[in-house]
Amino acid sequence: MAAALQVLRHLARAPLGPLLWGGPLARLASSMALAEQARQLFESTVGAVLPGPMLQRVLSLDPDSGELKVRDRSFQLRQNVYLVGFGKAVLGMATAAEELLGQHLVQGVISVPKGIRAAMEHAGKQEMLLKPHSRIQVFEGAEDNLPDRDALRAALAIRQLAEGLTADDLLLVLISGGGSALLPAPIPPVTLEEKQTLTKLLAARGATIQELNTIRKALSQLKGGGLAQAAYPAQVVSLILSDVVGDPMEVIASGPTVASTHSVQDCLHILNRYGLRAALPRSVKTVLARADSDPHGPHTCGHVLNVILGSNALALAEAQKQAEVLGYRAVVLSTAIQGDVKSVAQFYGMLARVAGARLALPGTGASVEEDDRLCELAADLQLPDLQLKEALEAVVGAQGPVCLLAGGEPTVQLQGSGKGGRNQELALRVGAELGQWPLRTVDVLFLSGGTDGQDGPTEAAGAWVRPELTSQAAAEGLDVATFLAHNDSHTFFCRFQGGAHLLHTGLTGTNVMDAHFLFLQPQ
Numbered sequence: 001m002a003a004a005l006q007v008l009r010h011l012a013r014a015p016l017g018p019l020l021w022g023g024p025l026a027r028l029a030s031s032m033a034l035a036e037q038a039r040q041l042f043e044s045t046v047g048a049v050l051p052g053p054m055l056q057r058v059l060s061l062d063p064d065s066g067e068l069k070v071r072d073r074s075f076q077l078r079q080n081v082y083l084v085g086f087g088k089a090v091l092g093m094a095t096a097a098e099e100l101l102g103q104h105l106v107q108g109v110i111s112v113p114k115g116i117r118a119a120m121e122h123a124g125k126q127e128m129l130l131k132p133h134s135r136i137q138v139f140e141g142a143e144d145n146l147p148d149r150d151a152l153r154a155a156l157a158i159r160q161l162a163e164g165l166t167a168d169d170l171l172l173v174l175i176s177g178g179g180s181a182l183l184p185a186p187i188p189p190v191t192l193e194e195k196q197t198l199t200k201l202l203a204a205r206g207a208t209i210q211e212l213n214t215i216r217k218a219l220s221q222l223k224g225g226g227l228a229q230a231a232y233p234a235q236v237v238s239l240i241l242s243d244v245v246g247d248p249m250e251v252i253a254s255g256p257t258v259a260s261t262h263s264v265q266d267c268l269h270i271l272n273r274y275g276l277r278a279a280l281p282r283s284v285k286t287v288l289a290r291a292d293s294d295p296h297g298p299h300t301c302g303h304v305l306n307v308i309l310g311s312n313a314l315a316l317a318e319a320q321k322q323a324e325v326l327g328y329r330a331v332v333l334s335t336a337i338q339g340d341v342k343s344v345a346q347f348y349g350m351l352a353r354v355a356g357a358r359l360a361l362p363g364t365g366a367s368v369e370e371d372d373r374l375c376e377l378a379a380d381l382q383l384p385d386l387q388l389k390e391a392l393e394a395v396v397g398a399q400g401p402v403c404l405l406a407g408g409e410p411t412v413q414l415q416g417s418g419k420g421g422r423n424q425e426l427a428l429r430v431g432a433e434l435g436q437w438p439l440r441t442v443d444v445l446f447l448s449g450g451t452d453g454q455d456g457p458t459e460a461a462g463a464w465v466r467p468e469l470t471s472q473a474a475a476e477g478l479d480v481a482t483f484l485a486h487n488d489s490h491t492f493f494c495r496f497q498g499g500a501h502l503l504h505t506g507l508t509g510t511n512v513m514d515a516h517f518l519f520l521q522p523q
């Protein structure tokens, strides 16, 4: 961190770079309302990771020979392809896959979020909808991203299809975020309700997705390589859309086609950490005790090809391009934003302060204390790919509008019983931070949105804020701190300025975690 501090101080006092961004591009940026630009940018970000185009980039079929290419691997098709899928982006992925496979596809079963077909129809997204005589059976379930009876029925149908396959068959598995809740098959005697309760408790206490899915795998028949094992001896090709930082295939949707390496000790540590070990139902204890020798050992996945189709990095690369088209100097800060939402919000607040000061007071910048504080906050978040130095260098060189982009998935430790999601809570917290550092000569806007279009159990994808948020809210009789104390960010944004700061996209049909944009525009 000492080196980073040196760099920050040096940057604050560095001579200014060439005026690359002060021309017509910069004027374009300021001519359009900032909030409208933020919305547009969010749309482009999501547009880059829509299922159909992503699938077509990885899969191709030679119609004459029947040779299917998956990146550099080839498979000979002879009407021997079966398809299963689970996740928020799987409906569109399945539609694209069926179109590509044509008559080679024999049968398919997918498990997708409740209401997704109606939402896609309503939004006129025909490319996300299966044709009327599709060979793929669709189950909708897991309302509010929790495993339920409908998702259980889907999981059992998927298992049955996989178990019926032979060595002549190829199973195409479509996987995306939300897949864990859409593929629940608890190992008896664990019941669906017990699994649901444990998942909810772990999530509410701030367990990471890695921790949550380690527990899910230990209690599931299909996760942690279980689906691959059920499909053996068929060949299995899994196409995975990542919604987890770093794209770990064994974590995304709890890795149904990736051999699990968890141990019972790992599970017990996690349950201890969140104070849940003492109150475990007897059934969970029984299954964990039995699982000591891993049921889905690593040897069971030799017949599987796992391929990552797309990720947050792909989406942010597009956002960066589009922001530059809009006239911004754009830098991707990180695609691995994780950690408690409060710490993430403090980091963005201080980043806006330090970067804004560099724009407002070229050659002087923020105080040494503020630079130091930013470095401390960044260090606490432990982001492996953080480009803080590059971002601040870009700000110094820009002398015009700047857009800092990031992606990932912060965690919220629920303390209140309000309605919200991590994007709306992050935006509200950043809004409160920004209010502490008003910069008269720089316009600031922060947006946080879930690329799936649904932030927590709400109908919004996220929200955007500006430094005036706290004072404007107070004028409407809304106390930001009280809403935050109750994790009630959605209620806040519904009331504040009649909901004008909410980001509404509807279900997007894709899912690559969240996107965060920080816009800084000299006035």
Ligand SMILES: Nc1ncnc2c1ncn2[C@@H]1O[C@H](COP(=O)(O)OP(=O)(O)OP(=O)(O)O)[C@@H](O)[C@H]1O
Binding pocket: 088, 144, 145, 177, 178, 179, 203, 204, 243, 411, 412, 413, 414, 417, 418, 419, 420, 421, 422, 425, 450, 452, 454, 455, 456, 457, 487, 488, 489, 511
């Ligand atoms: N009232 C609330 N305020 C803030 N965050 C909340 C609130 N209620 C739930 N959450 C958070 O919302 C998240 C669950 O939302 P969501 O279903 O969008 O998850 P997700 O991570 O997008 O799902 P997946 O990873 O399966 O795609 C959890 O992190 C939870 O802590």
Ligand SMILES: O=C(O)[C@H](O)CO
Binding pocket: 176, 177, 178, 179, 180, 181, 209, 213, 243, 244, 251, 252, 253, 254
């Ligand atoms: O389904 C899940 O497990 C999460 O979305 C992470 O992939």
